[in-house]
Amino acid sequence: MTTDLDDEELLTRAARHPAAFEPLVARHSTxxxxxxxxxxxxxxxxxxxxLWLQAYATRRGFDPGRGPARAWLFGVARNVLSxxxxxxxxARPDLPGTARHDDPWEAVDDRLDAAAVGPRLRDQLAxxxxxxxxxxxxxxxxQLTPTEAAAVVGIPAGTARSRLHRARNRMRAGAAPLKLTGDLA
Structure with missing residues (x-):
């Protein structure tokens, strides 16, 4: 049964058997x-x-030697978002956050749970x-691993770990006395 296979096996099999793609949708949509x-x-x-249309159309391009299927899917997601x-x-150059081809950080405050630190955190992230x-x-x-995140961004894992370390240090330096918890700390 295809649902017993891991993601990489499913994606590889989906190149020849399209039905093998379905469990990936169920596993990763949320x-x-x-x-x-x-x-x-x-x-x-x-x-x-x-994302699912593009991932299905390009499923034959998945190379398990370049990283896990989850990272490949997030890479497709990043391309769709870009x-x-x-x-x-x-279409709307007048909208805030659209002047650059980047994440619209002006709206992040509205989506942060920690309203008290939202402006400062947004500023540091920006x-x-x-x-x-x-x-x-x-x-x-x-909650990707640094290696998976590296595959999404398209850089070597060691480079990603170094840049992630640098980003965490910059967040810490700019956030004191703000306390960062979880994976940001």
Whole structure:
């Protein structure tokens, strides 16, 4: 039965047997939807649908030697989100957060649970280089390992660990006396 297979086996098998792709959708839709909901809540459902269309269409391009299937899926998600931001910036250059092809940090406050530290945390995240910020958020929010986050961003795992360490240090340095908990600390 295909549901007993791990993600990498399912994705590899899906290249020849499309039905093997279905368990991946069931296993990862919630986490991927959360990824989109934290970054673009108004269109998270649409982005998730686009992700699954693109992932299915490009499933033959998955190489288990380059990393786990979960990281590959988050990489597809990141590409879908980037394309969405580019389209939004072209269609509505007047909207906040669309001047650059980057995460619209002006709206992060509204989505943070810790309202008391939201402005300061947002400020610190905005000051991070985009790749460091993305690595930090993939590890903290999406709970990917640094190696998986490296595969999503498309850099070597050692480089990702170094940049993640640098991002955490920058957050600590700029956040004192703000106490960071969990994966951000």
């Amino acid at each position: 986490a991927l939807h959360n990824y989109f909901a934290r970054r673009a809540p108004a269109v998270a459902d649409d982005l998730l649908a686009e 394309a969405h931001w580019r389209r939004t910036a072209k 000051r991070l280089p985009s790749e460091e910020r993305e690595l930090l958020l993939l590890v903290a929010w999406e």
